[in-house]
Amino acid sequence: MSLLKLNALYQTVILEHAQAPHHQGELLGVQKTTLNNPTCGDVITVQLVVDADKINQLQFMGTGCTISQASASVMTDVLLGHSVPEAQALIAEFSKLVMGEPISAASQKELGDAAVLGSVAEFPTRIRCAMLAWHAAAQGLEEASKHE
Amino acid sequence: MSLLKLNALYQTVILEHAQAPHHQGELLGVQKTTLNNPTCGDVITVQLVVDADKINQLQFMGTGCTISQASASVMTDVLLGHSVPEAQALIAEFSKLVMGEPISAASQKELGDAAVLGSVAEFPTRIRCAMLAWHAAAQGLEEASKHE
Amino acid sequence: MAITEFRADFPILKTKINDEPLIYLDNAATTQKPQAVIDAISAYYTADNANVHRGVYTLAARATAQYEAVRDQVAAFIHAPQRESIVFTRSTTDSLNLVAQTYGEQVVQAGDEIVVTAMEHHSNLVPWQQLALRKQAKLSVIQLQPDGQLDLASARQLISDKTVLVAVAHSSNVLGVTNPIKVLAQVAHQHGAIIVVDGAQTVAHQPVDVQALDADFYAFSGHKIYGPTGVGVLYGKLSLLQTLTPAQFGGEMISDVTWERTEFAPIPQRFEAGTPNISGVIGLGAALTYLQQIGFAAIQAQEQALTEALLNGLLAQSAVTVYGPQSVAQHGPVVAFNVAGIHPHDLATGLDLGGVEVRAGHHCAQPLMQLLQVPATVRASVAFYNTTTEIDHFLTTLQAVKEFFQR
Amino acid sequence: MAITEFRADFPILKTKINDEPLIYLDNAATTQKPQAVIDAISAYYTADNANVHRGVYTLAARATAQYEAVRDQVAAFIHAPQRESIVFTRSTTDSLNLVAQTYGEQVVQAGDEIVVTAMEHHSNLVPWQQLALRKQAKLSVIQLQPDGQLDLASARQLISDKTVLVAVAHSSNVLGVTNPIKVLAQVAHQHGAIIVVDGAQTVAHQPVDVQALDADFYAFSGHKIYGPTGVGVLYGKLSLLQTLTPAQFGGEMISDVTWERTEFAPIPQRFEAGTPNISGVIGLGAALTYLQQIGFAAIQAQEQALTEALLNGLLAQSAVTVYGPQSVAQHGPVVAFNVAGIHPHDLATGLDLGGVEVRAGHHCAQPLMQLLQVPATVRASVAFYNTTTEIDHFLTTLQAVKEFFQR
Numbered sequence A, B: 001m002s003l004l005k006l007n008a009l010y011q012t013v014i015l016e017h018a019q020a021p022h023h024q025g026e027l028l029g030v031q032k033t034t035l036n037n038p039t040c041g042d043v044i045t046v047q048l049v050v051d052a053d054k055i056n057q058l059q060f061m062g063t064g065c066t067i068s069q070a071s072a073s074v075m076t077d078v079l080l081g082h083s084v085p086e087a088q089a090l091i092a093e094f095s096k097l098v099m100g101e102p103i104s105a106a107s108q109k110e111l112g113d114a115a116v117l118g119s120v121a122e123f124p125t126r127i128r129c130a131m132l133a134w135h136a137a138a139q140g141l142e143e144a145s146k147h148e
Numbered sequence C, D: 001m002a003i004t005e006f007r008a009d010f011p012i013l014k015t016k017i018n019d020e021p022l023i024y025l026d027n028a029a030t031t032q033k034p035q036a037v038i039d040a041i042s043a044y045y046t047a048d049n050a051n052v053h054r055g056v057y058t059l060a061a062r063a064t065a066q067y068e069a070v071r072d073q074v075a076a077f078i079h080a081p082q083r084e085s086i087v088f089t090r091s092t093t094d095s096l097n098l099v100a101q102t103y104g105e106q107v108v109q110a111g112d113e114i115v116v117t118a119m120e121h122h123s124n125l126v127p128w129q130q131l132a133l134r135k136q137a138k139l140s141v142i143q144l145q146p147d148g149q150l151d152l153a154s155a156r157q158l159i160s161d162k163t164v165l166v167a168v169a170h171s172s173n174v175l176g177v178t179n180p181i182k183v184l185a186q187v188a189h190q191h192g193a194i195i196v197v198d199g200a201q202t203v204a205h206q207p208v209d210v211q212a213l214d215a216d217f218y219a220f221s222g223h224k225i226y227g228p229t230g231v232g233v234l235y236g237k238l239s240l241l242q243t244l245t246p247a248q249f250g251g252e253m254i255s256d257v258t259w260e261r262t263e264f265a266p267i268p269q270r271f272e273a274g275t276p277n278i279s280g281v282i283g284l285g286a287a288l289t290y291l292q293q294i295g296f297a298a299i300q301a302q303e304q305a306l307t308e309a310l311l312n313g314l315l316a317q318s319a320v321t322v323y324g325p326q327s328v329a330q331h332g333p334v335v336a337f338n339v340a341g342i343h344p345h346d347l348a349t350g351l352d353l354g355g356v357e358v359r360a361g362h363h364c365a366q367p368l369m370q371l372l373q374v375p376a377t378v379r380a381s382v383a384f385y386n387t388t389t390e391i392d393h394f395l396t397t398l399q400a401v402k403e404f405f406q407r
């Protein structure tokens, strides 16, 4: 078997995020949004604080495969500091990316490390893993907007 | 289409029985055994009287196709006057006959006009039609035996 | 391409029956399959077979993608607003029972009324009858006009505020009529009832738009639309499906299971318990693709010509009674009839000896037979691959069989 | 003929996955199909397709005869005392739900107890759990020994005179163990309970005798025994089936229908509503014929050799945990495992890139996963057509994938 193929999906930056995820852990007293991937049992909980229309705090908890952990980690990096509409737009762009749809160079840049997850598009069964944390974030943002 | 094939199933004796069935009509005050063929809606009612261990009276009512009517008619001819065990044996022989299984020359003779219905064996979907009255008679005999 | 050329795609139509060329006129029972459908099933098992929705490996992804693509295809075919409204079942019967076992169980209450029509197939009658018996609800039957068309006055009279559900065939499998679903849906909705439509006899013969009809549920079978046996479709409005608890449990229809309780998956997965008929769904997809290649315009033109030849040919013969409308304008591709003095079974056997395959019996519509006051009828039903030559041959053979029995 | 020669009968095994030869080790999810099964389906649609049980014409008689012949074949295959005990369903899941919707609905009452085991697939757990919730019955769970085998002491303790139904897998789809059904049946019967056996993982791997087991109901799927998807079997004891009212209605499962009531057909027709999966049943027949040509002696010998190579190979690798018994004597052809520090999904993706198709997930046994304290496992499962070379390749690939993730 060619390990090159494995390298295409599991690029170094992804492995690094999975091994040492950013913004992992519980935010005390902040509302949780939990989503699971029934196929594999992965569970991701996202917590976020929106202040002056900006995402000020954003953390995640949960277990999962390399893809879902790395994706959760880069998600926090990408979305932190953005306004709710900006974050929502970025989630939409990320979703396009992992579905293999073209996105603009600007979006690509904005997504930073997350752009590397575009390789998932060639692994259809792993798209759900990559999207889990982002879907949870989208749901969390919706709930946060409602409370305002 | 070759009418010869139709002649093989609908032999003159069968058509005659169907057009002018023997022992057709109701026996007043005698228990009825009714069976139906759900596929085509045919219904046959058989009534019989066993006296001194002999079938003394045997009539049928109901509507149906040529095969089921003719078969009911010959059934009454064949079974009348026989003892219950003899009648049961004849029903079993008739059943073999229409299933295409070999029967003895003696049985063949005993079955009389009914033997002609052996042609039904080549028309699997019509076997049920041929058996309907005989099954009803078998059930009637069983009930009659119970009452003794 | 002329419509008659598509006939060559159906290998069975080249075979013989009782040494005579097969003339298949029981299309209302099940249609024959084009080579494209047979090949799609073989190809699936030869190259892509794996269980769906479960594996992360390539083969499983391939099988799942093919399976789910047919959901999109079916949604487009009946103009459903979204793919989630399409549930794969075993058959029309399974689809209708699913509605009875979910919506029926969860919504219908004692004293409610369920309305069916006098022309329903057992599959769209008995589930409601048994539900009504279980729930102490009332079953009412919309009557027919003398020519077999639905009596809309009777429908308007029976459907009331007490009605919770109206179950109706889009087209009859005996009378050859197509019912005014849109009107019935309006009447039902005015009274707060839902309408469940049995499309088994319709989807292969005319374009169906579940949104234009405003059907709440719509059911059909793959095997009656040139697809394989063992696969059916239930369309349901999103808002309805979302409120329903499933009736079958197991496999991938769950989201989370503990010993004590189960959280169900979103629709449509929620209603597809266990391993589905994967090759059946893929075969159905191939059938729809094939149908769309021909196009409904060509199909309808051909089937109307065939129905006209069939209906008028029958009406021209002595001693023949045709049930349902007597004019081709109201008559779909199914024609039920009887010949005075000859039992339908005998006629069917005679025709069969001439290679002509027609149905004789009650066509799973026993109460309708009682209404027509016959124990059974013969039924000839056409598909686009039939030819007027076949219809002629059928009529000639019928004449000969009649003469045999009338001599 | 050597067992390895039969491999050539499976066309899919000659294909490639990710440019590597396909090594199919997800046989517990679904098996691949021999050419004989693919051909039987094609042949049916090419020469014999008609609806069953309904027509008096030759084609319908031919289809019906083929369909019903498979009933005899299945009865003989699982040693049922009579053909009437065999009901064709959509799948194991459908079969088990049928029992829950008929026997369960009609017999189970508030306060009754239903007993399952800790290793059940959702399909043999959720129907009983939901039934218990509906009926206010109690669901109890037979525990496992540390090595994953059923704890018979726990079974004896839980099954009491309050128990009405014991539902148990003949073989686990995760732990690779086969349960002592005969003993459990005895215990159940002593307390007046019935036993429902899920044979999904058993019928393809060892001879089954439902009479010797004294099973009251026995369920399995065609697609896990080299047959098509969309067809399943429910065996039921005659005396039980005869007392049950069906749960699905329509088509030929009736004997007489009026507007007010319905008389049902005798068994097994009573439980087969609507047009069945005719080609599926015929394909299942072809699969059983094929299996019997090979014979269970050869199949078992080969599968034991493969399981031994698989199990011992896994146990020899570092960081690997195998669930279920650690010795091949107690271990059937299904081996679930994990590698410390590597998520099962990542392993499965890595193996997939090497052409090796294994399952990663909860295997529709979420409560068992909780018991094993893992979110998921990898699972490799063999069939007689696998080779020891394939097992070797799997083990080498696994080693390489481990090294990739552990670096």
Ligand SMILES: Cc1ncc(COP(=O)(O)O)c(C=O)c1O
Residues within 6 Å of the ligand: C251, C273, C274, C275, C276, D028, D029, D091, D092, D093, D094, D121, D123, D124, D169, D171, D172, D173, D198, D200, D201, D221, D223, D364
């Ligand atoms: C033990 C067991 N029971 C039941 C099932 C369900 O089978 P199906 O999906 O064919 O209904 C499976 C397979 O998925 C199984 O392994």
Ligand SMILES: Cc1ncc(COP(=O)(O)O)c(C=O)c1O
Residues within 6 Å of the ligand: C028, C029, C091, C092, C093, C094, C121, C123, C124, C169, C171, C172, C173, C198, C200, C201, C221, C223, C364, D251, D273, D274, D275, D276
């Ligand atoms: C009008 C109608 N409804 C329902 C059905 C039942 O279809 P199936 O047997 O495929 O479930 C049929 C065909 O038999 C039909 O003609």
